[in-house]
Amino acid sequence: MxxxxxxxxxxxxxxxxxxxxxxxxxxxxxxxxxxxxxxxxxxxxxxxxxxxxxxxxxxxxxxVGSEDDEDGEASEIEFDEDLPTISLISTGGTIASTVDYRTGAVTAQFDAEDVLRAVPDLAGRANYRGRVVANILSENMEPPIWRELAEAVREEIEAGADGVVVMHGTDTMQYSAAALAFMLETPVPIVFTGSQRSADRPSSDNVMNAVSAVEAAKSDCAEVLVCMHGSESDDVCALHRGTRVRKNHTSRRDAFETIGAESLGTVDYETETVEFRRDYQQRGDTDLAIEPELEDDVELLKFTPGMDPQFLDVVEGSEGLIIEGTGLGHVHTDLIPRIEELIEDGTTVVMTSQCLEGRVCDRVYDTGRDLLDAGVIEAGDTLPGTAKVKLMWALENSADVEEAMSTSLAGELQERSVPWE
Amino acid sequence: MxxxxxxxxxxxxxxxxxxxxxxxxxxxxxxxxxxxxxxxxxxxxxxxxxxxxxxxxxxxxxxVGSEDDEDGEASEIEFDEDLPTISLISTGGTIASTVDYRTGAVTAQFDAEDVLRAVPDLAGRANYRGRVVANILSENMEPPIWRELAEAVREEIEAGADGVVVMHGTDTMQYSAAALAFMLETPVPIVFTGSQRSADRPSSDNVMNAVSAVEAAKSDCAEVLVCMHGSESDDVCALHRGTRVRKNHTSRRDAFETIGAESLGTVDYETETVEFRRDYQQRGDTDLAIEPELEDDVELLKFTPGMDPQFLDVVEGSEGLIIEGTGLGHVHTDLIPRIEELIEDGTTVVMTSQCLEGRVCDRVYDTGRDLLDAGVIEAGDTLPGTAKVKLMWALENSADVEEAMSTSLAGELQERSVPWE
CATH class of the missing domain: 2.30.30.520 (SH3 type barrels.)
Incomplete structure (x- = not known):
């Protein structure tokens, strides 16, 4: 044969x-x-x-036998009515270099054949739809592509996808996942996955991550998730809420971790069991909705001792600034008058912490109180990168940006799990 | 009585x-x-x-009965010749707000009385010398104070201190500890400690941290260490190498963690036992030496998607730039020509990763190779904040800065413990 x-x-x-x-x-x-x-x-x-x-x-x-209809639209024919339909969306990165294997040209769509040729283990798990939104290394990901990606996800769900898997480079996956979490209300799972090691390496994680992501996309968790290796073995993938996840290692396959909480769940690779250990939004609980507009003019600045205050001049006239301060949310006192000027000129300034874990709290020390008096907004325990994406979104879509930044919109801001005392 | x-x-x-x-x-x-x-x-x-x-x-x-001699110098009289002499240097912060308790004025020196009044548990462990280098919240720490601190430590060791404890605010402790690790060759322990909760709170960690730091300063580990709670209980303090430590939580008492390795050792609070689990530099192995000069004109930039390239304009003409890139050490491709211009103009540009754990490696992907071709130096697994301090030091003190940034000078760059494959 x-x-x-x-x-x-x-x-x-x-x-x-x-x-x-x-x-x-x-x-x-x-x-x-x-x-x-x-x-x-x-x-x-x-x-x-x-x-x-x-x-x-x-x-x-x-x-062969492309699934494209004559009008170029992806076929919506379901082969196996007993199986859900999963849409695979590629943005590029190491995992897509496998799946979107046709060398050279960026293709606007790829079909189930491409997927199964690359990852035969996906067969029999779902009916697949495929499309390419971008073909970039993820360090080149930009806010306009987040919008295109959100629109593509919306279209796929409208076309009947029971779940969406987004193949994405790992470098900026957490930023893109956060963006989609704010942009979309989703009745089905939207699962980001990627690969820390390419398919040509014996330790590649691409097959297990792709398979686990498809299983997660079939689950009843209608949130934006990141699905990547949960340990150094090939036993489980972890499912992370897209707004609470961070790539915490440059090369390990289990680089992604949920910050400040346990991961939301796991996919057992051997038994193909998806389990959740925390509450989540159930499949079908909300209708599909999209608010994809972002204010691009938002910056993030990490404060370190000796930082040149001129970095704040770059922010002059910007709509938003995330500060990655020290400890509970501090910067050098000398910067505070300049920050106050920015706020008076209309820039929304939000404080996060480079500690990454724990909440900012600027009511404890003098310099913190001065920042609050200057009009700085505290982002609770929102991760700095997530806070940047959220502020871009809130400036376009929230009537009260300060309220939005102080409230959890998509699980990015946790109730204080570790009391501050 | x-x-x-x-x-x-x-x-x-x-x-x-x-x-x-x-x-x-x-x-x-x-x-x-x-x-x-x-x-x-x-x-x-x-x-x-x-x-x-x-x-x-x-x-x-x-x-009463100040230990100051008539000329204002701290007394060098040893009370108990069976006990070592530990110098306590205060820079401010929550812990010093206890020890350096005299309200208002910054005093140039404090004496053993002040120490023991604040922390009676320190009694009987050592003969104490005390001095104040600064009285600031640590977010106001600046490179010039690092120099003063290093000089003060040198003077204390020259005056006979068998160990030095530096009381420091926790926000920027890791930066200061790294600075002293590069500036000083030390024959005795230099132990940073601080407090996450002030003395007036029932959960204060100030006593246990101070006592444990003194015990560590009496040990035979002649390195710059950070000594802070090692768990949420009051059982052990962890000893971290000053160049590998990071405040990873805004409020927890065990916020400080060694990145990419186990902590160097522990101080058991009940048994007062100091134990090390990894190799370290032994007491007396090196002579005291100091190279306190720093190039202040070094910046750190964290790259996030959508970053305004104008931040690089601020760096124009600077001596050094640390980039906190994504993943293995990447930035948006569009930034690379600008980075190349900076390097051509004489700025030393060093790549680290916002992942924090793991090594940068720019030989894997195209954008990484382009960065290397542009002249970017890889900092291995050096933490971004430590890399900034190191570059400030190397630009003043190293004949070959690229070599220095690629080599471990003070434990900041580890042999690859997790092989990249």
Whole structure:
């Protein structure tokens, strides 16, 4: 049996006809069906008959039996009505370098074939839709692409996706996940995943992360999640709330951690069990809604001893500034009059802490109180990067920005789990 | 028995005469001896006879029997030759608000009396010398004060201190500890400590941290250490290498953590045992040396998506720039030509990662290689804040700054403990 052969598959009480794809192995066939969807077939569990050898030419660049309709829209045909439909959206990065494998050109869409060719283990878990929003290394991610990504997610959910997996480079995944968490009200899971090690390396995490993300996208947690290795082994992926997660290691596969709380849940790779240990928004609890506008003119400044006050001049005229202060939310006293001027000129200034864990509290020490008197807003325990994204969003979408920055909109600001005393 | 009484104390095989200080309690006397040193006396273990009631007037502002010599120098008289001499240097902050309790004026020196009045538990552990280098909240710490602090530490060691405890606000303790680690070669321990909760709060950590820091300063680890609570209980303090430590929580008493490794050791509060679990520089291994000059014109910039490139304009003409990049050490591609211009104009640009854990490695992805081609120096797993301090030091004191930033000078850059594969 070879790629391109037309086959009939008998498995349990179902019979399919389709074309064998190149991602097939001796143990595992991937068969493209008439509707454009692919199905993975375990040879041990199915009887396969070749109907026509070499019925289709497969060269890897011109995909066989593309799922695209004639008008170029992704097919919405569901192959297996017993399986949910998961939309895979690629933005680039290490994981997409596997899935979106067609060399060179950025393609606007990719199909289930591409997905299954790259990650055969995805077969049989869902019906897949695929699209490409960007093809960039994630350090080049920019707020305008967050908007495009949010719109793409909305379209996929409107088109019937039961869950969305966003493949994203790991460098800025936490910023993008936070952006979508603020932009979208979602009735289904939106799961970011990526890869710390590319597919050509023996320790690659791409397959397990992709499979786990699909399982999470099938779960009943209708939030924006990040799904990445939860340990150094290949046993579980952790599910992190998109607004509370941080890449805490440059290279480890379990680099992503929820800050200030346990992770929301886990995906057990062996048993394919998705479990949640904390409360979350249930599938279907909210209707789909989108507010994708962002104020781009927001900066983040990390204060360190000896910082040049001129950095504040760059912020002059900006709409917003996140300060990553020390400890409970402090900066050098000399900077406070300048910060007050910025606020008087209309810049919204929000304090976070470079400690990353714990809440800012500027009522304890003199310099903190001076900052509050100057009009600085405290962001509680919101992570600095999340606070930047949130302020960009709140400046466009909140009637009361100070109230918004002091309130949890998408799980980014926790009730004080560790009391401050 | 009241403060001001002149007493004779018989304890074991020693007899002292001195004046009872106000820090005394029913169970515990603090007695100022003729030489200016104070001794703590457990009433259960000593016979105390009042020689003259109210022999001295004590009002808390005019200290009795100051240890200062007539020329204003701190006394070097050792009271108990069996005990080491520990120098306590105050820079301000929550812990010093206890010890340096005289309200209002900044005093240039404080004496053992002040220390023991505030923290009676320090009695009997060492002979104490005290001095004030600054009296500031640590967010106001600046590089020039690091130099003064390093000079003060040098003077104390030259004057015979067997160990130095630096009392410092917690906000910027890690930066100051790193500065001293680069500036000083030390034959004795230099131990930073502070307090996350002030003395008037039931959960204050000031006593345990101060006592543990003194015990660490008596140990044989001749490095710059940070000694703070090692857990949420009052059981152990952790000892962190000054260049690898970070305040990772805004309010918890165990906020300080060693990044990328276990902490160097612990002080068991109950047993007063100092233990080290990793290699360290032994007491007396090196001679005292100081190189306190810093290049102040060094900035740190944290890259986040959407960052205004104008922040790089502020750096124009600066001697050094630390970038806190994403992941393995990346920034948006559009910034690279500007960074290259800075380097061509003479700015030393060093890459670190906002992940905090793990090494930067710019040889993996295109944008990283472009940064290396532009002349960016990789700082391994050096923490961003430590890298800033190090670059300030290296620009003044290293013949080859690139080599210095790529090499461990004071434990700040670890051999790769987690292999990158």
């Amino acid at each position: 070879n790629p391109g052969d037309r086959v009939r598959v008998d498995r349990e009480d179902r019979t399919y006809e389709g074309v064998v794809l190149p991602s097939s192995t001796d143990d595992h066939l991937v068969v493209k069906l008439e509707g454009g969807y692919n199905v993975g077939v375990d040879r041990d569990e199915a009887a396969v008959e070749v109907l026509a050898e070499g019925a289709y030419e497969i060269d890897g660049t011109d995909s | 009241n403060p001001g009484d002149r007493v004779r104390v018989d304890r074991e095989d020693r007899t002292y005469e001195g004046v009872v200080l106000p820090s005394s309690t029913d169970d515990h006397l603090v007695v100022k001896l003729e030489g200016g040193y104070n001794v703590g006396v457990d009433r259960d273990e000593a016979a105390v006879e009042v020689l003259a009631e109210g022999a001295y007037e004590i009002d808390g502002t005019d200290s």
